[in-house]
Every structure is written in C-alpha cells, then in structure tokens.
Amino acid sequence: MTFPTPAIGTNQVLIRTKAIGINPIDIQVRDAKNMLEMITGGNYPEKVILGWDVAGIVEQVGGSVQTFQPGDEVYGLINMPGLGSTYATHVVAPAEQVSFMPRNLSFVAAGATPMAALTAWQAVVTLGQLQQGEKVLIHGASGGVGHFAVQFAKARGAYVTGTASAKNEAFVRNLGVDEFLDYTAVPFETKISDVDVVIDTIHSVDHIARSITVIKKAAAWYIYNLILQVHWKISWLLQV
Incomplete structure (x- = not known):
C-alpha cells in the first residue's frame, strides 16, 4: 500500500x-x-x-x-x-x-537497538539503581534486553551473573559476565544468593518468586512489592 x-x-x-x-x-x-x-x-x-x-x-x-x-x-x-x-x-x-x-x-x-537498549537501561539504572560493586543477576542474558543489561551493569562496575542456555555461554561470557549459569542444567537459586538486584526477563510469576529468594534479605520485601507492581503492569499490557 x-x-x-x-x-x-x-x-x-x-x-x-x-x-x-x-x-x-x-x-x-x-x-x-x-x-x-x-x-x-x-x-x-x-x-x-x-x-x-x-x-x-x-x-x-x-x-x-x-x-x-x-x-x-x-x-x-x-x-x-x-x-x-x-x-x-x-x-x-x-x-x-x-x-x-x-x-x-x-x-x-x-x-x-533502541527499544531493547532503553528497556535494559531502565532496568539497570532507572529502577535497579545499580551501583559499583553490587551483585546483579540477569536472566536471559543472551536475549535482546538481557545482553544490553549485562553491558550496562558491567559499565557501572557491578558483579554480573548471567543465565542462559549452554549454547549461548560463549556469547554471554564475551559480553563480560563474571559468572555464567546454565539454567537448563541446575536451578539458578541453588547456585547464587545475596544479590542486590535481579533483572528478570522471563515472563513467569513462578520465576519471579524464585528470583526473590536470591535477593539480600534486607531488600527482598521491597523488591517483592516492586516486582509485583511491574509484573501486574506488564501482564495488563500483554493481556496475559
């Protein structure tokens, strides 16, 4: 047309x-x-x-x-x-x-680049307020939003753990993660704890609940409520 x-x-x-x-x-x-x-x-x-x-x-x-x-x-x-x-x-x-x-x-x-990168920036900087030396867990680190989030987090001096499948390990490591977790091999919550920020790109309430368990206890309740608010808005937007 x-x-x-x-x-x-x-x-x-x-x-x-x-x-x-x-x-x-x-x-x-x-x-x-x-x-x-x-x-x-x-x-x-x-x-x-x-x-x-x-x-x-x-x-x-x-x-x-x-x-x-x-x-x-x-x-x-x-x-x-x-x-x-x-x-x-x-x-x-x-x-x-x-x-x-x-x-x-x-x-x-x-x-x-624009939508994925701006989404990652909002997660890492605007909402996550990630600081140098803090620990962040980024799910879907090989994905559109995730691979930008890894790079933004590293640029801010954070210790970054990224999850992805084994086939994407080399790509995620090349982005600069400090630690890689193959989510298909073992539950991530059995391998990591006491993180400051979790960036969860997996659209699943169960996955969010599992992510909350690895956050530092002092921040967990605040993050839990924040995640629920964000997830509700996303669910409403996507009509899940």
Whole structure:
C-alpha cells in the first residue's frame, strides 16, 4: 500500500528508513486490536502503520530543529506509547526522540537497538539503581534486553551473573559476565544468593518468586512489592 510522504512539524525530522527493529510488542499489537487501542489511547487512523524502532537518514528538518540536518544518520524509538509508524519508507519523528547513529554500527544493528537498549537501561539504572560493586543477576542474558543489561551493569562496575542456555555461554561470557549459569542444567537459586538486584526477563510469576529468594534479605520485601507492581503492569499490557 502506498501513502504520500508525510509532512513534518516545526520540531520534527523526516527520516528515510534504512532498517527497523521488530519486538514482541509489534507482534502483540498486530494480533490484537485491544492492544493497539491500549498503546495509542484509542487515537489511531483507519489505516495503521506499525513499528517503533528505526534507523535511517534525515531528509528534512523542521524550522526549530537545530541538532540535525539532512544527510545525518540517526536512530531512535519513536512515539512509544503511540504510533511510531517505522515500517514505512519515511518516518516523521520528534527531534528529541532520535540520536546520531554511532559510527561503528550498521543500519541493521542500529535499527534493532533502541527499544531493547532503553528497556535494559531502565532496568539497570532507572529502577535497579545499580551501583559499583553490587551483585546483579540477569536472566536471559543472551536475549535482546538481557545482553544490553549485562553491558550496562558491567559499565557501572557491578558483579554480573548471567543465565542462559549452554549454547549461548560463549556469547554471554564475551559480553563480560563474571559468572555464567546454565539454567537448563541446575536451578539458578541453588547456585547464587545475596544479590542486590535481579533483572528478570522471563515472563513467569513462578520465576519471579524464585528470583526473590536470591535477593539480600534486607531488600527482598521491597523488591517483592516492586516486582509485583511491574509484573501486574506488564501482564495488563500483554493481556496475559
């Protein structure tokens, strides 16, 4: 289906799409109208273009935009929650929602980065408030969110334990984990204890309950309540 090239506002940029990221939320919104309504607040056109992650080249800038100019290579997570419409060949984005693309990234790598990386940053820094010397357990360390979380945690000076299956051990170790646990071989809670933060990317109440048992006792009750609140919100969002 062909749409006209969208017009930009004064604080927006027009990006010619080179690559996009597709995340679980894309599939869930595509499969369920109620998810689309939830993400957009019910404000969406008759013909919807999905997608939120994008990497591409700036073609136009609005009159108030000073950071970017045509030809710049950029990437970002666009209008989440809302409609990012990054599956299109041209994407209109608020200038503050895009960044210059790192020179050492391809468009494909950059397009796959924003949502997963920002989710990991929120877990490690915004919510986890991980500090140097603290111990963190990261489940699904080889996954989209998990592999970013490992790198952010190491950059903050934490002692990182990552779980994954044996086939991904080399990859996870190369990310810099201090300790690797094969979750298929032995229950993780029998091998680790007294951690400061757990980042659990496994969507399971049982898994969360097991994770709580390895947290330092002083923090366990607070973390338990925080996890329940986050899990309830995620469950509501994903309609589990």
